[in-house]
Amino acid sequence: MALTAEQVARIAHLARLQLPADEQARVTDSLNNILGLIDQLQAADTRGVAPMAHPVDATQALRADVVSESDHRDDYQRIAPAVQDGCYLVPRVVE
Amino acid sequence: MSLHTLTLAELAAGLERRDFSSTELTRHFLDRIARFDDKAAGGINSYITVTPERALAQAAAADAARAAGTAGPLTGLPLAQKDIFCTEGVKTTCASKMLDSFISPYNAEVVTRCDAAGLVMLGKTNMDEFAMGSSNETSFYGVVKNPWDTTRVPGGSSGGSAAAVAARLAPAATGTDTGGSIRQPAALCNLTGLKPSYGRISRWGMIAFASSLDQAGPMTQTAEDAALLLQVMAGHDAKDSTSIAQPVPDYRATLGDSLEGLRIGLPKQFFGEGLSAETGALIQAAIRELEKLGATTVEVDLPNSGLSVPAYYVIAPAECSSNLSRFDGVRFGHRCENPKDLEDLYKRSRAEGFGEEVRRRIMIGTYALSAGYYDAYYLQAQKVRRLIKQDFDAAFAQCDVILGPTAPETAFALGAKQADPIAMYLQDIYTIATNLAGLPGMSIPAGFSGGLPVGLQLIGPYWSEARLLNVAHRYQQVTDWHRQIPAAFA
Numbered sequence: 001m002a003l004t005a006e007q008v009a010r011i012a013h014l015a016r017l018q019l020p021a022d023e024q025a026r027v028t029d030s031l032n033n034i035l036g037l038i039d040q041l042q043a044a045d046t047r048g049v050a051p052m053a054h055p056v057d058a059t060q061a062l063r064a065d066v067v068s069e070s071d072h073r074d075d076y077q078r079i080a081p082a083v084q085d086g087c088y089l090v091p092r093v094v095e
Numbered sequence: 096m097s098l099h100t101l102t103l104a105e106l107a108a109g110l111e112r113r114d115f116s117s118t119e120l121t122r123h124f125l126d127r128i129a130r131f132d133d134k135a136a137g138g139i140n141s142y143i144t145v146t147p148e149r150a151l152a153q154a155a156a157a158d159a160a161r162a163a164g165t166a167g168p169l170t171g172l173p174l175a176q177k178d179i180f181c182t183e184g185v186k187t188t189c190a191s192k193m194l195d196s197f198i199s200p201y202n203a204e205v206v207t208r209c210d211a212a213g214l215v216m217l218g219k220t221n222m223d224e225f226a227m228g229s230s231n232e233t234s235f236y237g238v239v240k241n242p243w244d245t246t247r248v249p250g251g252s253s254g255g256s257a258a259a260v261a262a263r264l265a266p267a268a269t270g271t272d273t274g275g276s277i278r279q280p281a282a283l284c285n286l287t288g289l290k291p292s293y294g295r296i297s298r299w300g301m302i303a304f305a306s307s308l309d310q311a312g313p314m315t316q317t318a319e320d321a322a323l324l325l326q327v328m329a330g331h332d333a334k335d336s337t338s339i340a341q342p343v344p345d346y347r348a349t350l351g352d353s354l355e356g357l358r359i360g361l362p363k364q365f366f367g368e369g370l371s372a373e374t375g376a377l378i379q380a381a382i383r384e385l386e387k388l389g390a391t392t393v394e395v396d397l398p399n400s401g402l403s404v405p406a407y408y409v410i411a412p413a414e415c416s417s418n419l420s421r422f423d424g425v426r427f428g429h430r431c432e433n434p435k436d437l438e439d440l441y442k443r444s445r446a447e448g449f450g451e452e453v454r455r456r457i458m459i460g461t462y463a464l465s466a467g468y469y470d471a472y473y474l475q476a477q478k479v480r481r482l483i484k485q486d487f488d489a490a491f492a493q494c495d496v497i498l499g500p501t502a503p504e505t506a507f508a509l510g511a512k513q514a515d516p517i518a519m520y521l522q523d524i525y526t527i528a529t530n531l532a533g534l535p536g537m538s539i540p541a542g543f544s545g546g547l548p549v550g551l552q553l554i555g556p557y558w559s560e561a562r563l564l565n566v567a568h569r570y571q572q573v574t575d576w577h578r579q580i581p582a583a584f585a
Contacts, residue, residue: 008458015416015461016423016438017454018446027458030516034459037517040405041475044482051477052484054307055293055533056557060336075200081430088425091436 002032098123099263100580103172103320106266110161110171117161117171121154121215124173128217128264131584139240141249141259143178144186145218153215160213169323170213175265177256178219179226180206180311181300189302190222190234193422193429193448203300204332205269205311212327217265221255224450225419226276226304228252229522232513233452240509241284242581243547247506250280250522256314257284262584267315267324271301273308274407275501275526278538281314282501282550285540285579287567288314289321292557293533294339297332305414306337308407308530317577318539318567322346325560341558349561350568355389357566360494362397365525371504377542377549378500381570385498388569395490395497399482403528404520406483409463409476410531415453416460422448455516484532491556496566500525501538501550525552535560539567540576548576 003011008028012019019027073086082089098120101109109115125147134140150173157171181187181199183206188194202210209216224233231239231254241249242262249258253270257280260268270277272290281288289312296311303309313324326347331340359382366375382392424430424444431447434440446454463472490497502522512518529536534554541551555563571577 003462007462011458011462011465014465015457016420016441016445017449017457018442027455030455031458031462033517034408034455037520038405038408038459038463038472038476041402041409041479042471044399044402044475044479046475046478046482049478049481051474052481053477054337055484055531056339058294058337058339061333061340063333072200076426079196079198079200079427081424081427090425091434091440093437 003028003035099127099266100585101266102316103169103267103323104317106172107168117154117157117215118151120171121150121173121217124217124265125150131262132264134237139242139245139258139262140237141221141239141255141262141264142175142218143188143190143221143236143255146185146216149185150215150217153210157213157215167213169327172214173217173266174209174214175217175220175256175259175268176206176209177222177253177269177271179222179271179302180269181302182206182216182219185219187219187302188235189225190236191224191448191450191453192235195235195429197427201300204297204334205301205328208327214327220253220259220268223252223254225302225415225453226252226271226273227415227452227456229275229279229519230507230512231255231280232509233450235450238509241506242584243284244506247508247547248283250283250502250506252276253314254280257281257286257288260284260286260314260316261581263580267313267320269311269328270314271309271311272530273304273411274530275523277312277314278526278536278550278552279502279522281538283506283548285548285576286314287316287318287321287537287539287577288312289325289537289560289563290529290535291325291329291560292535294337295341295535295560296328297335297338299332299334303418305411306418307414308411318564318571319347319350322350322564344561346561346564349565352565353389354385354566354569357385357390357496358494359385359390359392360395360490360497361392362395362400362490362497362499364397364400365499369503369524370500371544373544374500374504374549377544378551381541381551382498384570384573385566388573393493395493397486397490397528399479399486400528402479403483403531404524406476406479406531407527408459408520409472410480412456412460413463413473414460416457416464419449419453419457424448452516480531483528487532487534495555496559496563497554499552501552505544505547505549529554533557535563537563537567539570540579542576543579
């Protein structure tokens with residue numbers, strides 16, 4: 001299943017990665033190379049095999065529904081690129 | 096002074112006897128880092144950040160604890176932390192431009208436990224960007240040189256940790272292993288490296304790459320040191336929901352157990368095409384040593400092991416594309432200049448902040464998880480993952496540990512595989528299946544080929560870390576490969 005340059009542009013958009021037009025061909029080749037490796041999986045007979053999501057098939061641990069975190073907003077916002085009045089600043093979203 | 100030629104266990108005994116103080120020991124290693132590591136001066140570049148003030152404060156506290164009689168077994172021993180572990184108040188970069196400005200507001204659980212044990216952090220080690228690589232060449236902070244031959248790679252992704260310990264710029268270090276990132280650099284740099292069972296060590300504060308595969312572990316000179324460090328790192332942590340509440344045994348207590356009757360499984364797939372002849376011969380010599388200690392061997396079959404690299408390059412990128420979506424240029428990390436709108440902010444911040452290999456894996460993962468392709472790629476890979484696990488289950492019905500090479504070849508030249516991602520991915524051909532199955536695996540020095548170290552890999556069933564350490568320790572008692580130090584750093 002080889003990707004086209006258009007598909008790669010779509011994937012880059014989904015991943016929110018800027019992909020300049022002059023890099024598209026090179027990136028497409030590189031991804032197709034890896035897909036060639038991955039396509040070996042299609043030959044495996046996996047009929048009746050349950051997918052494995054967790055190495056030891058553990059279930060999620062439950063804990064009491066109590067407050068366990070304290071307020072760290074100032075610590076966390078100190079390392080943000082742009083904040084104001086306790087909010088993260090981004091370009092205007094609603095005109 | 097030759098303090099740097101001593102193991103953690105030997106240094107701990109020296110501190111206990113008051114032969115030297117933690118402050119003297121820490122200064123010795125800080126001096127060596129200043130002398131051998133500076134990239135601009137042609138050094139090996141194994142550290143991204145050195146933390147002398149923090150280290151000397153911890154060393155002073157350790158010396159005070161010893162004077163007060165409250166020191167623990169590891170109090171005052173220096174250690175390097177891979178720069179994937181968050182350290183409060185210290186730059187934590189994961190070797191990415193994305194996190195070049197990131198001062199972590201909290202400590203990883205591994206760091207908390209090391210601090211509590213009285214270990215002294217010398218600094219944060221270089222690595223492949225976001226742990227994606229097998230040569231340490233994808234780091235934003237530049238390549239790390241292999242102390243055994245500075246024209247060659249140290250392996251990756253924990254290449255800085257491996258090079259730092261190999262050059263004795265730290266007596267031990269932490270690493271993380273998603274597809275071989277502790278074991279392969281340990282093999283290429285003549286170290287003992289252990290990737291424990293999935294869930295053995297908390298992943299809290301360890302920057303995530305592929306969450307169902309990532310596991311931290313020790314990188315040391317000896318199996319005994321690995322036991323000491325694992326003892327500190329292992330154990331349940333409620334903050335990591337994948338951490339398992341399994342009792343932690345006393346790893347040092349069983350190091351000397353007899354190997355009489357040990358059944359060693361030799362997978363035929365690990366000794367075939369692709370393995371260099373000299374590496375194969377050294378592994379066979381190691382098997383004979385273990386047989387002299389009472390072990391027997393049996394051939395085992397891992398029929399799906401050839402599918403482990405393809406399955407990994409679906410599962411790991413899929414999980415990375417999800418994990419790395421948090422880097423959005425909004426809350427922390429790199430942000431582009433003058434974004435024209437929110438989408439531009441996301442896209443340019445991420446394209447500028449991530450290196451080429453990271454972007455490549457994010458795109459592979461995004462594609463594998465996208466509508467219409469999920470079943471063919473991700474679900475199929477998860478099914479193959481179960482087949483690989485079942486192969487190991489069947490093998491461990493016949494043997495106690497599995498033995499083989501760690502890497503197909505010795506350290507390769509800097510730049511040799513950079514243009515060919517597939518050739519790089521195949522460096523992990525013997526290590527990846529262990530991560531997919533969640534099993535513990537270990538690499539120990541097994542000799543030299545053309546002056547370069549060769550690693551031997553041991554794989555065990557879940558929670559068999561103590562047995563792996565025992566086998567490695569008994570082997571190290573009858574060999575001295577692990578005591579070899581590169582001449583330029585002796």
